[in-house]
Amino acid sequence: MMSGDAATVTQHSLYISSRMAKFVRSQRAGKLNRPGIILACTGLMGFSLWTQLRVGPQAAEPTVRFVRLEGEDTQHTENDLNLATTPKPAITTHQQLPASTPQASHSSSYEESDVKKELPVTSVLHPITPEQPPLNPNVAFRTKSAEDVSFTEYEEEFPQHGKSEPGRRYRIENRNLIIQPDNREKDSVLIMCVFNNEDSWGDNRSVVDFFKLVGAFDYPASKISISLLTSSPLEFDRAKVLFKTYIQHYPQLSTWHQHVVWVDADVSVIPPHLLPKMARSGLxxxxxxxxxxxxxxxxxxxxxxxxxxxxxxxASHADEHFMPGPLRVKLLDQVDDKSKPFTPLDSVGGTMLYVRADVHRHGVMFPMHYVIGSEWGREGYDGIETEGLCYTAHFLGFKCWGMFNESIQHTDEF
Structure with a gap:
């Protein structure tokens, strides 16, 4: 489901098939890698939680994507930042990143050394990555299900590559909501979040805050699905309990979703009106x-x-270490015309990212390798994960846009 240069160690999949399917997104430094989840987003069901742990120096974190959260005892609301009424209340437009703040950089496909000229050249066809260990033959695939008047639960265990413990998946469906055609056929939304463990939510926050954030959206709960992907068995179990609580409000995730929203676990404030505005944009x-x-x-x-x-x-650096960076680049807060509601982008981030579901169904996904400069015999050097999404989308006739006048808040990490 997620591939890359780091070996998959654990994959616990908690699938709560309530129509709020939260598909958790990968976090950068040492956390989850998100490529491939997108293909699953069109066919997963319900409140779903998957856990997958990756190891190795290249385990990258996507910057993507999710809903508005409220702190445990701290109330981060749209009123605190006036997000619902002003573009960036309490956030002055002239306060930009310090000039010395480094741009996000990507590590080289192979380490620089005195003998780097003698190292084999990595490429798309033959990357220098370890082979996946075989599936554990001692772990059997098991399923069980339970039903009552309104809900159906499914649990699965399955073997993993090179792991003694089984992967886990849990799904719960609200049949009363699923059978309502209007919930499936018009403006259904899948919210996806990938996180590592309990620390991913930020200080004094937990998965409970995520559900509070989603619940505060000005959007019909019967049209929202949530899917989570986590590396932590503990968080898997916590989310499973919450899914059973919230399933009364949400149906299931399936192929009829029209909108997908990726949200970072540590996004703390999202104005309630933002999700419907994104869904109605037509972009x-x-x-x-x-x-x-x-x-x-x-x-x-x-x-x-x-x-x-x-x-x-x-071309002279083709066989040497090369660090990509900006040449003539404007960030989202540096656009020229701030009067327009939308501005074109060549690259997107993942703190909160809206994708029309058909764009994913056409194959647009977060590249797991550097797409810029990629050749049959040589790996590329730029455009990975969210920064490669628009590159792929543009070839299929889709466009990327930013909303300068709509802001969300990330937890303070500095």
């Missing part, structure tokens, strides 16, 4: 600006959202 791929507090100032947190040009790898 293919769309994201708001994301702010975070840094040394007492609001900064543009998601620097993967930009328009312009990045540095191209010279």
């Amino acid at each position: 293919d791929i769309l994201m708001p600006i994301c702010y975070s507090m840094f040394r007492g100032k609001w900064i543009n947190y998601d620097q993967n959202a930009w328009v312009g040009q990045r540095i191209v790898r010279p």
Whole structure:
């Protein structure tokens, strides 16, 4: 389901088939890698929680994507930042990232050394990655289900590559809501979140806050599905309990969703009106600006959202370490015309990312390898995960957009 250069260690899949399917997204440093989840988003069911642990230095975190959360005892509401009434209340537009703030960078496909010229060249066809260990033959595939008047539960265990413990999947369906055609055929939304463990939610926050955030959206709960992907068995069990609580309000995830929204686990504030505004926009791929507090100032947190040009790898550096970076790039808070509701982007981030479901169904996904500069005999050097999404989408006739006048808030990590 998720592939990459790091070996898959654990895959616990909690599938709660309530129509709020939360598909958890990958977090960068040492957390989950998100490629491939998108293909599953069109066919998963209900409140679903998957857990998958990756190891290795290349286990990357996607910057994507989710709903508005409220703190445990701290109430982060749209009123706190006036998000519902002003574009960026309490966030001044001139307070941008310090010039010294580094752009997100990507690690080289192979480490630089005195003998790097002698190393084999990695490529799309033959990447330098370890082979997946075989599936554990001692773990059997098991399923069980239970039904009552309104709900159906499914539990599965399955073997994993190179792991002694089984992967787990849990799904719960609200049949009373699923059978209502209007809930399936018009403006159904899948909210997806990928996270590592309990620390992914931010200080003094938990998966409970995520459900509170989703519940505060100005959107019919009967049209929302949630899917979660986590590396933590403990968080899997916690979410499973919550799914049984919230299933009364949500139906199931299936192929009839029209909208997909990726949300980072540590996004703490999303205005309730933002989800319906995204769904009604008619655009293919769309994201708001994301702010975070840094040394007492609001900064543009998601620097993967930009328009312009990045540095191209010279032919003379084809066999050497090359670090990509901006050339003539404007971030989302640096766009020229701030009067328009939407501005075109060449790259998006993942703090909160709207994707029209048919865009994913056409094969647009988060690349698991560098797509820029990629050749049959050589790996690329830029455009991975969210930064490669628009590159793929543009070839299929889809466009990426940013919302400068709509802001969300990331937890303070500095």
